[in-house]
Amino acid sequence: xxxxxxxxxxxxxxxxxxxxxxxxxxxxxxxxxxxxxxxxxxxxxxxxxxxxxxxxxxxxxxxxxxxxxxxxxxxxxxxxxxxxxxxxxxxxxxxxxxxxxxxxxxxxxxxxxxxxxxxxxxxxxxxxxxxxxxxxxxxxxxxxxxxxxxxxxxxxxxxxxxxxxxxxxxxxxxxxxxxxxxxxxxxxxxx
Amino acid sequence: xxxxxxxxxxxxxxxxxxxxxxxxxxxxxxxxxxxxxxxxxxxxxxxxxxxxxxxxxxxxxxxxxxxxxxxxxxxxxxxxxxxxxxxxxxxxxxxxxxxxxxxxxxxxxxxxxxxxxxxxxxxxxxxxxxxxxxxxxxxxxxxxxxxxxxxxxxxxxxxxxxxxxxxxxxxxxxxxxxxxxxxxxxxxxxx
DNA sequence: CTTTCAAAGCTAATCGTATTAGCTTTTGGC
DNA sequence: GCCAAAAGCTAATACGATTAGCTTTGAAAG
Numbered sequence: 001x002x003x004x005x006x007x008x009x010x011x012x013x014x015x016x017x018x019x020x021x022x023x024x025x026x027x028x029x030x031x032x033x034x035x036x037x038x039x040x041x042x043x044x045x046x047x048x049x050x051x052x053x054x055x056x057x058x059x060x061x062x063x064x065x066x067x068x069x070x071x072x073x074x075x076x077x078x079x080x081x082x083x084x085x086x087x088x089x090x091x092x093x094x095x096x097x098x099x100x101x102x103x104x105x106x107x108x109x110x111x112x113x114x115x116x117x118x119x120x121x122x123x124x125x126x127x128x129x130x131x132x133x134x135x136x137x138x139x140x141x142x143x144x145x146x147x148x149x150x151x152x153x154x155x156x157x158x159x160x161x162x163x164x165x166x167x168x169x170x171x172x173x174x175x176x177x178x179x180x181x182x183x184x185x186x187x188x189x190x191x
Numbered sequence: 192x193x194x195x196x197x198x199x200x201x202x203x204x205x206x207x208x209x210x211x212x213x214x215x216x217x218x219x220x221x222x223x224x225x226x227x228x229x230x231x232x233x234x235x236x237x238x239x240x241x242x243x244x245x246x247x248x249x250x251x252x253x254x255x256x257x258x259x260x261x262x263x264x265x266x267x268x269x270x271x272x273x274x275x276x277x278x279x280x281x282x283x284x285x286x287x288x289x290x291x292x293x294x295x296x297x298x299x300x301x302x303x304x305x306x307x308x309x310x311x312x313x314x315x316x317x318x319x320x321x322x323x324x325x326x327x328x329x330x331x332x333x334x335x336x337x338x339x340x341x342x343x344x345x346x347x348x349x350x351x352x353x354x355x356x357x358x359x360x361x362x363x364x365x366x367x368x369x370x371x372x373x374x375x376x377x378x379x380x381x382x
Numbered sequence: 383c384t385t386t387c388a389a390a391g392c393t394a395a396t397c398g399t400a401t402t403a404g405c406t407t408t409t410g411g412c
Numbered sequence: 413g414c415c416a417a418a419a420g421c422t423a424a425t426a427c428g429a430t431t432a433g434c435t436t437t438g439a440a441a442g
Contacts, residue, residue: 001390003437004438005389006390007390024302029427030430031429038357039392040391041430042393042430043390045429045431046391050429051428100301104300104301105300107348107349108295108299108301109295109299110295110299110352112353115352116354118356121354121356125369140367142359143364143368144368147219147342147371149345149349150341150342150345150346151350151368152345153340153348154346155337155341155345157344157348158298158337158340158341160301162306163312164337164343165309165312165313168333169303173334176338177341178340179380180335180338180340180375180376180378181338181342181368181371181372182375183375183378183380184371184372184375184376187371188232189374195408195419196419197419220399220400221399221400222400230419230420231420231422232400233400233402233422234419236400236402237418237420239421343393
């Protein structure tokens with residue numbers, strides 16, 4: 001191997017994530033990123049194709065982290081599907097609140113280039129789907145899953161963009177809403 | 192009045208919205224916008240402070256449009272609060288699907304500068320709140336409202352960013368989910 | 383030990399975009 | 413006809429992404 005690399009690709013992505021969380025995506029410039037490694041901006045091109053693929057990688061990393069975090073949270077959770085779903089919801093929300101900038105980068109843009117890797121999306125949906133199946137049955141699982149994801153994601157996005165102006169414990173509201181949603185699927189309804 | 196203006200501020204904002212819908216926000220450049228009016232980019236600064244305030248104005252316009260659209264849809268709606276809520280949800284979703292780029296600009300960024308004018312947010316929440324009050328009562332109205340908004344907004348954002356990979360009628364799923372959510376609030380539950 | 387060569391850096395340059403400064407043109411009201 | 417201010421324009425600056433082409437380093441081959 002020639003010339004000892006100052007840059008490890010994993011570290012590069014993590015550093016990018018950190019910078020994004022510190023000052024927002026708009027503030028992430030290749031110059032600033034390069035500074036963190038004591039190199040010049042153009043040298044970064046030896047490690048990534050361009051800024052877009054870097055952000056893609058950041059999204060993949062964030063998604064993988066989220067999947068792991070949720071899986072871990074389930075290990076210590078009860079057996080009750082509803083409790084497990086609540087746990088996932090709480091963990092999801094906590095994650096988004098902990099990494100607001102990278103979380104919203106995950107879904108905030110319509111740019112197809114930044115779209116979350118379908119495989120990660122799949123892995124994200126899976127545990128949710130398992131419990132949904134147990135709660136509402138196979139026929140409704142996909143629909144119920146999508147709605148739950150929408151509720152959770154939407155809540156978190158509105159919370160992050162400070163759209164819940166009128167105060168109150170958002171944590172409580174979040175659980176109330178999620179529980180109401182699940183209750184709704186358990187209540188008799190037309191097919 | 193001096194020098195016949197080529198630019199009317201309302202038209203400017205609408206043109207910006209159109210360009211954003213046509214090619215995405217990233218593609219909206221002051222140069223391209225100026226071209227639409229047959230003037231040079233720097234001349235735009237006679238009409239707007241900078242690009243950020245322009246985008247702010249775009250958001251305000253989009254928000255106002257959304258509020259109007261929802262209000263109009265309610266005029267021909269039934270008296271049943273649940274039906275009215277469903278109508279609002281459908282209208283909201285249709286609006287977002289019709290103006291995907293500007294809709295996601297509304298909430299897609301964490302940038303406080305682009306945050307939706309609280310007054311518009313208020314006007315948006317009001318009709319939803321009225322029906323919620325009728326459905327779940329005053330004590331729960333705020334929580335139920337927030338959850339409904341989260342569900343609707345989240346669904347639309349996931350749909351726009353193509354996260355619902357597995358097909359099926361999203362329109363149906365959307366209504367199922369919203370109905371389930373409302374049903375949940377109507378079902379007995381702990382305070 | 384020397385040579386070789388590819389990876390990883392660097393500098394210089396290009397291009398696109400936002401924004402500012404300062405000049406010019408137009409025209410309603412005098 | 414004159415003039416002030418609005419609306420345009422050109423030129424210039426700054427910054428960020430990206431490319432081209434040169435240089436350095438160090439492991440491995442001889």
